[in-house]
Amino acid sequence: MIKLEKAATKIMAxxxxxxMLFLLFYSWKYTKRLxxxxxxxxxxxxxxxxxxxxxxxxxxxxxxxxVMKKIPAWALHLLAVLGAVTAVILGIRLARAAGAESIADQYYVQRAAMALADGDxxxxxxxxYYGIYPFQLGLAEIFALIFRVAGSTERLVxxxxxxxxxxxxxYVGFRIVRELSGSRAAELLYLVAELLFLPVYCYxxxxxxxxxxxxSVLCAIWCYLMANRPEGKVWxxxxxxxxVAxxxxxxxxxxNVLLVxxxxxxxxxxxxxxxxKKWQGLPALCVVLAAMLLGKTTLCHMAEGQLDREYGSGAPYVLWIAMGMQENPDALKGPGTYNDYNLDTYLQAGYDSIEAAEVAKGDIRQCLAKWQEDPVAAVTFLKEKLLIQWIEPTYCSFNQTRYQYRPQGWVEDLYTGQANERALxxxxxxQGMVYLAVFGYYLRILLxxxxxxxxLPGIIFLGGFxxxxxxxxKSRYVYPYIVMILPGAACSMEYYGRLLAGGIGRIAGGIVSSRERKQKQKEIGRTA
Known part of the structure; x- marks a missing residue:
């Protein structure tokens, strides 16, 4: 059984x-600017x-x-708390200064949350919109709860x-690093990387x-890692x-995609x-899945109860898969990007989810048949589709929050001026350094x-890919997986840094020893 586990792990690695070789090469060769x-x-x-x-x-x-070996664990923990507070302050400062407006899906989710909070x-x-995307009511219900607790329906809340x-x-990412390696240097490296990752503030x-x-998913990963410690009582x-649930x-x-x-x-x-041979985690994960499905369904039913209307299943998810296999009529948007296919197909099917799904499956079969006839076109399509998502270094964070009402000067500079150029x-x-570290991470697993x-971070990252x-x-969909892999990337970078330092130390030690031997030989020669 252990051999099977090792083989499966090596295949994954x-x-x-x-x-990562693919992403590393292209992210170092050029970048996609959105x-x-x-x-x-x-x-x-x-x-x-x-x-x-x-x-x-x-x-x-x-x-x-x-250097970091001499720093006590509590000092790094204090630094993590201070870092978390700093991140909160920076995020609130940006939110207050930007006056970001909600557009497209954001607008409908926010307005539904306001209406649910006000009983309207x-x-x-x-x-x-909600007949097409009824699952958005669950998210709107969460935001409505926040509005009710805050006593305000302002977007800034x-x-x-x-x-x-x-x-x-x-902070939780820091704790994950501690679970994965316990290296002080890796913990510090992670804190610095996360603090400097601008999309966290933009989002x-x-x-x-x-x-x-x-x-939430990072908190779940942390709890999962602790639940899998060898020690610990049943309760x-x-x-x-x-x-975790x-x-x-x-x-x-x-x-929804965090089901990955x-x-x-x-x-x-x-x-x-x-x-x-520890099996207890599998039944526990079945309970976790039940909690996930029940929680989302309950939230949507709560919203429907307030609205006194029952929505159907809405546009089937297979429409997004079919759309992701199509060339965009606007070539500059890239292959597989949004082109209104899901909306148009669902409307043409008369809001019939089953009929819309059948149309999408037919289009998928047609696309696969075309690619079978021209494999080169399929590879070209897939390569470009992946690159516009994975080597766009802002992960859509600036683009998705660019609509702002009277932003302060420094925010305007960050989004459109010289500061924006420096940030990009x-x-x-x-991004290039993170991919280098993740490549090294998989190499460590392979070896x-x-x-x-x-x-675990490597399995999650591959799932996202x-x-x-x-x-x-859309490069926005990559963002959560970058945040989730940063702890593993920090551990990997610290490991290779330690190897390099050790190698340099051994070489330097060898040179010194060689010189000392020669010096002793000279002294012996003089004495003789």
């Missing part, structure tokens, strides 16, 4: 290594320059690994709550599920699994079973240096 109205433009980069920055970063991590059903009932989620995300302005969902593990339920209610994390946990638990350049380099729950192959193409 080999796939991850290949994926401009209005969601056009992707290619900008050249330098593989040599990125490699040089990578070597310097690894060397710095190596130097840190030696008429506005929601007048919108066709949600944005400030999401800024708090950014701080919690930073605080985005009235949708990204901030709350990402924060403690029970509480931890309950926390709670946080995964909230994550799934805000972003639950699937990754199941795969991880099967690997745990094969290695240690930094995020481009940041057998990581085992057990240490490989494969979802972006199937779904509508």
């Amino acid at each position: 080999a796939i991850g290594t290949a994926v 401009v209005e109205p969601e056009y992707y433009l290619d900008e050249k980069d330098s593989i040599l320059w990125n490699a040089l920055v990578g070597v310097v970063l690894v060397a710095v991590c190596g130097a840190l690994s030696g 059903a008429e506005w929601v009932l007048a919108q066709d 949600i944005q400030q709550v999401q800024a708090v989620c950014g701080g919690i995300t930073l 605080a302005l985005f009235i949708y599920g990204e901030s709350i969902g990402t924060c 403690q593990k029970g509480l931890l699994w309950s926390a 709670l946080f995964m339920g909230l994550a799934y209610a805000t972003r 994390v639950w699937i990754a946990m199941v795969i991880m638990q099967i690997l745990v079973l094969l290695r240690s 350049a930094f995020l481009n380099r940041f 057998g240096k990581l085992k057990g729950v240490q490989v 494969f979802i972006t192959i199937l779904w509508e193409a």
Whole structure:
């Protein structure tokens, strides 16, 4: 059984290594720049320059690994708390200064939340939007609850709550690093990386599920890792699994696609079973899934109860998969991007979910047949679809929050001025270094240096990658997986830094020893 677990882990690591070689090469070669109205433009980069920055970063991590051993654990924990508070302050400061407006899906979710909080059903009932996307009512119900607790339906209330989620995300990520490695240098590296990752602050302005969902799923991962510790009493593990269910339920209610994390946990638990014959996690994950499905259904029913109207299942998800296989008529938007296919097909089917799904399946079969006749076109399509999502370094964060009402000067500069150019350049380099670290992370798994729950971030990341192959193409959908892999990336970068420092130390020690031997030989010669 252990051999089977090792083989499965190595296969996963080999796939991850290949994926990261692909992303690393292209993210170092050039970058995708996202401009209005969601056009992707290619900008050249330098593989040599990125490699040089990578070597310097690894060397710095190596130097840190030696210094940080002397720092007590409580000092890093205090730094994590201060970092989380700083992230919250920065997020709230940006929210207050930007005056970001809600558009498209954001607008409908926010307005529904306001209506539900105020008990005004008429506005929601007048919108066709919720008949097409009824699952959005669950998210609207969460925001309505926040409005009720705050006693205000101002947009800024949600944005400030999401800024708090950014701080919690930073702290929980720090705790995940501690679970994965316990390295002080890795913990510090993670804190610095998360604080500098600008999309976390930008998405605080985005009235949708990204901030709350990402924060919740990271909390679930932390609790999952603690539940899988070898030590611990039964009641403690029970509480931890309950926390996993709670946080995964909230994550799934805000972003359906975060079901990927639950699937990754199941795969991880099967690997745990094969290695240690501990089966208790699998029934617990079944309970977690039940909580996720029940939680989302309950939220939607609560909203429908207030509206006194029962919505159907809405547009079937297969429409998004079919849309993700199509060329966009506007070539600058890239293949697989949004083109109104899901909406048009559902409306043409007369709001009939079954008929719309059949149309989508027919279009998928037609597309697959076309690709079978021309495999080169299929590879070209898939490559470009992946690149516009994975090598766009802002992950849509600036583009999705660009509509602002009288922003302060520094915010305007950050979004459209010289500060924006500097931010894009930094995020481009940041992305290249994260991909380098993740490549190293999969390499460690492949070489057998990581085992057990240490490989969970890698399973989640691969799940996110494969979802972006199937779904509508948008770099925003990649954002949660970057946040979730940062703890693993920090551990990996610290590990290779330590290796480099150790190698340099051994070389330097060898040179010194050689000189000392020669000196002794000379002294012996003189004495003789």
